[in-house]
Amino acid sequence: MQIPIDTETLANGLRVTYSEDHVAPLVAVNLWYHVGSANEREGRTGFAHLFEHMLFQGSANVEANEHFELVQRAGGTLNGSTWLDRTNYFETVPSNQLAIALWLEADRMGRLLPAMTQQKLDTQRDVVKNERRWSVDNQPYGTWWEKLPALTYPSTHPYHHSLIGSMEHLSEASLDDVAEFFATWYTPDNAVLTIAGDFDPGEARALVHRYFAEIPRNPAPPSRPDFSIAPRFEMPMREVVEDDVQLPRAIVAMRIPPCGSEAWYAASVAAAVLGMRKGSRLYRRLVRETQVAADASAYTFDLTKGADLFVVDATANAGVTSDRLEQAVHDELDAFALDGVTDAELARALALIETDFVSSLQSASDRADTLSKFATYFGDPALVNTQPARYQAVTAAEVTAFAKEWCTADNRATLLYVPRAVAEQEEAA
Amino acid sequence: MTTIDTNVRPTPGVPRAYAFPSFTRHTLPNGLRIVIAPVRKLPLVTVLALVDAGSVADPAGQEGVAQLTASLLTEGTGALSGAALAELVESMGSTLDAGADWDSSVVKLTTLSSRLPEAIGLLARVLTEPSLPEDEFQRLRQERLADLLQQRSEPRSLADEAFAQAVYAPGARYAMPDGGTERSVRALTLEQLRTFYAARYSPAATTVVLAGDLSVDEGVALVERVLGGWSGTMPEACAAPDTTLMIPRGVHIVRKADAPQSELRVGHLGLPRLTADYFPLVLCNAILGGLFSSRLNLNLREKHAYTYGASSGVDWRRWAGPFSMDAAVQSDVTAPAVSEILKEFDRMRAEPVTESELSLAISYLDGVFPIRFETTRAIASALASQSIYGLADDYYDTYRANIRAVTADDILRVAQAHLHPDRLQVVAVGDPEQISAPLAALGIGAVTVTDAEDTLGH
8 A cells, every 4th residue: 555646846945745546536735834833932832823823814815714614615624733843734625626725725825914914813812712721721631731741841942832822922922923923934945735635637736836836935944943852851750730620640751762763663662552442551451450540541742853752641540549540650661661562562553553554544634644744744755655664663672672761760751630629638638 | 928817716627426335235134234335445344333222222220221231342252351352353453342322332343354354253242242241340330430520520521411401301311411320320230231232232123334345245245154143033112212392491500610611502402313304404503503604603703702613513313412502612701602692593593594605505515525435434434324313225325415405495494493592591611600690691591500510410
């Protein structure tokens, strides 16, 4: 199974990947800008994400909210998302509607600023504040998502600060910030475009050239932040968070080599061994046997710059204290670091990863996003076709070596959520 | 050289034809039905074994038994323990899960097609010869109780449960969570699960849907080999749950002290899935709150910035599920937000939708149809719904034409017939100190305040 791939780079630096198939009469358009919360300036946490909202507020030839309307009227689906070091925008449309999807992306890449107004910014700022309340402040454990990076990356590091942003910084964002961020980061030389699905290659190329070729590149590409960081924590770290939750949750993170490195593939397999589905070690030990936890999983954050995180999380069963839960998770990690994995565990993990990979090829939108990811982070979308072989090459000895080197107690940061009611009772006692 | 005006919007090309995957039906001598849709795209197959044993079949006082029974299916068969079974299935790269919703219990398998013969054998074993062991029963029941405990702090689950209680009569099955309440789950016994399994799981009550990389002949032969020997009688038909209307209108606050947002549900009883007005109602809902560009979202999010998103929907079930308009709004604008929701609701009944709104909703639902069926899982789920609700064989082939045929008059008619301002129930999970007086001032109905424990523990 090979994803068909053809690439070109326009004179303005826009890198384009074409992946043609005719399974269904639909086509996915996917655009990654190589900018995320890591690129925010001091005092502007949350701005990259607020800016993503502004990209749906129209451009020179598109009214506010018309982007959504035009794609839906074309019979398509769309959205965007912001991450620590990239922001993506994507549409899937019937194949005869490829032109409108490309034109909409080009209009906002080339001609966003004429449509920006203070009123639109004020509205989206309030929408984003409500997104923060909804996903972080009024959601059990919702703050994990800004507390974990804050705990595991030093305050000077670009991953340290909150992606959704503080209310205060959101309030301070101005139209000047919008103009500056746009000019600095939303240029064709800082973007990759992927078209995947049912299209005519000649026609798609012609459309890409027609709509994107005239957009100027950035004459002075920005300097990128320094992502370098010590390879490991060197000492255990721990933070206890009292929250409006009913059951304790332990989130234990280890600093590991960045996504894409040789050791990272062993880490990814290790996560599947430990925490992927019900046959995983954590499920068997913590959920099934000792019943300390009601659920448990493990995963990598997939960060390609500086250092990645390997995360294990477990939520306590009813009646289990936070101390017992935390101890149980660390005991499992101790055993993992001491003994590594068996051949059977490795085989199970690789088999699940293989099926997941094949499943992920079913949707044109997912294929396009994966191609954009490899183009953005590693400069070559065709690397996606080497992934099954890279995983299959991972040996039990390599996963064991990973566990011994990176899962030791001195390389763990623990974020422990405890029910506020219990915390209050303990204080009173 | 010609200058291209990139400021001009492009027009669409000629649409390419699309057909929902063709499928065939078969019935084995033991009464088990098979639906097969060959989709030769990638080497994957999804299998869904549907049993007419959804949560509506829970006997009174045993709410949650259908879900726990389904979960327990994959916890062992014959000499295989639950742990050994999980490891065996996953070592083939396959996933095997079981669960129940309101309308059916289902065992789901997704596998590489090369492993289908072995994997479907395991699916058949858990379906027909589950161990239903005592220790795993105790564990799963405990996990369900932990789930219910968690929900006390989750505004969205609390709002859904409080809304169900406001819409349905006390004691009605739909007034309680499909997985059961704390009281009902605590009281469940393994004996009750075994009785439920014996009464409701049988070949005549089962449909196996296969979608993906296989031929019809292969599929029939495989299912016949692994399930042809299963015997059992047709269970009693499932009794209709109580869907008596709750009137009068009321405002139900679930206390979450100092909450920065109020999680809102506003609505009433909906209609059963097989209503003749299904297509006009789908369009009506799309325009009211089903799309990003819907009235509710453009008003509450893009105009007023009260929320990150507002939407509406009918929870389609075999019997009438709830219809609700949903949003999580900043606490200090809770009453104005409810007021805007009511305005949009009334406007659907007062005047026809505009030509632009109608054409947007139709072209969206028509256009995304092929995008909905890119995966074997999505195709199998569509065929499962067809089987569960008894939709016509040409349902998916005629879906787009049915969507396109709906008019603004149809929408006005169904809005006036099925949206009932006099039956609205308003649920808000939030801080009563901030929101109860302003909500009372709207004059919708009596305001009551309950605690989260009482909402889930009844």
